Amino acid sequence: MATVTTRPQSPADEAWVILRRLLLAGRRRFLAAASELDLHPAQAGALLQMEPEIAMPMHELATILACDNSNVTGIVDRLEARGLVARRPYAQDRRVRHIVLTPAGAELRDRVRARMADPPEAIRRLSPQDQRLLRDVLRRAVEGD
Amino acid sequence: MATVTTRPQSPADEAWVILRRLLLAGRRRFLAAASELDLHPAQAGALLQMEPEIAMPMHELATILACDNSNVTGIVDRLEARGLVARRPYAQDRRVRHIVLTPAGAELRDRVRARMADPPEAIRRLSPQDQRLLRDVLRRAVEGD
DNA sequence: CCTAAAACCTTGATGTTGTCAACTATCGAT
DNA sequence: ATCGATAGTTGACAACATCAAGGTTTTAGG
Numbered sequence: 001m002a003t004v005t006t007r008p009q010s011p012a013d014e015a016w017v018i019l020r021r022l023l024l025a026g027r028r029r030f031l032a033a034a035s036e037l038d039l040h041p042a043q044a045g046a047l048l049q050m051e052p053e054i055a056m057p058m059h060e061l062a063t064i065l066a067c068d069n070s071n072v073t074g075i076v077d078r079l080e081a082r083g084l085v086a087r088r089p090y091a092q093d094r095r096v097r098h099i100v101l102t103p104a105g106a107e108l109r110d111r112v113r114a115r116m117a118d119p120p121e122a123i124r125r126l127s128p129q130d131q132r133l134l135r136d137v138l139r140r141a142v143e144g145d
Numbered sequence: 146m147a148t149v150t151t152r153p154q155s156p157a158d159e160a161w162v163i164l165r166r167l168l169l170a171g172r173r174r175f176l177a178a179a180s181e182l183d184l185h186p187a188q189a190g191a192l193l194q195m196e197p198e199i200a201m202p203m204h205e206l207a208t209i210l211a212c213d214n215s216n217v218t219g220i221v222d223r224l225e226a227r228g229l230v231a232r233r234p235y236a237q238d239r240r241v242r243h244i245v246l247t248p249a250g251a252e253l254r255d256r257v258r259a260r261m262a263d264p265p266e267a268i269r270r271l272s273p274q275d276q277r278l279l280r281d282v283l284r285r286a287v288e289g290d
Numbered sequence: 291c292c293t294a295a296a297a298c299c300t301t302g303a304t305g306t307t308g309t310c311a312a313c314t315a316t317c318g319a320t
Numbered sequence: 321a322t323c324g325a326t327a328g329t330t331g332a333c334a335a336c337a338t339c340a341a342g343g344t345t346t347t348a349g350g
Contacts (some may be wrong), residue, residue: 004192011276016264018283023168028211040308040335057299066173068338073300078335095194095298095345117162122286131156137279141267177307185337186305204327216308218329240316240327 025120031117037108042063044112046075047084050104055098084108153171170265178260182253189257192229195252200233200243229253 034044042065049064050056063074076099079085084105090096101109126134149282179189187210195201207217221244224230229250235241246254271279 004277011273011280012264012268012271015276015280015283016268017263018280018287019164019264020171020261021287022164022283023169023171026165026168027172031211042336049345057166057298066176067336069299069341070301071337073177084227093298093346097299116165117158117161119157119164122290123157123161123164126157126286130285131160133278134282134286135156135160135163137275137282138160138167138272139277141202141271141279142163145267186309202327207327212307213309213326214309219307238317238327242328267331 007118014046019142025118029120032083032118033112037111037113039108040078042075046072047078047101047109048086048112048116050085050099050101050109051106051111052101055090055100057090057096057098059096065131079105089111149175163196167265167267170267171261174263174265175261179256181257184253184257187216187220188224191217191224192246192250192254192260193257195230195244195246195250195254197246197254200245201237202241202243204241204246224250 026145032046033043034041037044039047045065046061049061056071061076065072076085076087080087085099085104086102088098088100089110090098099131121132123134166171169267175189176186179186182189184192190207190210192207203221205213205219208220210217221230221232225232228247230244233243233245235243268276268279
């Protein structure tokens with residue numbers, strides 16, 4: 001039989017089902033934000049990982065984005081061509097190249113960040129008590145990471 | 146000055162910060178699952194939207210995935226080439242073509258679904274009370290959607 | 291010290307995705 | 321009966337992802 005054996009739903013499973021809906025909504029917002037700011041998703045993702053004034057080795061960006069080094073080369077190429085980031089030599093290890101945000105890049109990064117920082121409607125309309133409840137449970141969930 | 150004016154953080158904002166971490170983790174799991182099952186993310190996403198035995202018009206898939214019709218054509222082409230879905234004419238409206246899962250497609254869809262159904266570690270290790278608390282708050286958040 | 295292995299980045303090849311414009315076929319409404 | 325909208329496909333093009341290969345530099349072991 002092609003019956004799928006369904007595990008009984010624990011509260012964690014049920015919570016996760018709802019969380020996945022929020023995930024989808026969040027992703028849509030991310031894509032919309034990137035598109036409005038004329039960034040491809042991967043470019044927006046890379047910008048989001050950078051801190052102004054803090055140089056990041058390219059391989060570190062590759063690790064964070066869970067992609068190949070050669071992939072980062074291309075993404076940075078295009079960001080650099082638009083004057084959003086700059087490559088810098090790194091004297092301590094001459095194999096490494098650092099990426100830094102230019103002023104324009106930092107400004108754009110902040111705009112992307114600002115859009116992502118707005119919680120989705122579903123969260124915002126919770127009562128203040130529920131908002132605090134949610135925050136506290138989530139803190140307990142990730143504490144120790 | 147290039148100072149960024151930061152809004153005071155409401156509990157909703159703080160909850161959203163943590164949620165975004167979970168969402169990133171969820172996304173990584175999705176990508177890993179797709180890759181292990183030899184599916185590109187878009188293909189896995191399309192499979193996830195389909196129900197066995199239920200035919201879906203292609204434009205509906207395009208709407209759900211928030212992408213162009215022509216995009217769906219390509220994705221379905223490749224899924225069909227692998228025998229995971231089939232195109233079917235739709236007599237009531239001959240412009241429309243329906244997509245259905247083949248047995249192999251349904252089986253693969255279930256495998257993707259099963260991996261996504263597992264809540265991430267952070268949720269799973271919450272106490273049963275906290276799991277119920279989280280589930281209930283989230284239900285209140287999305288109720289009425 | 292010197293050599294071999296490993297790390298970092300780039301390049302090139304290949305396949306998938308996403309978007310746009312054009313085109314065919316079909317439907318719906320006037 | 322015709323006109324406008326809709327569904328799907330095709331072709332062109334830029335970006336992305338992954339892999340193999342290669343150059344430079346560092347690190348580790350003999």
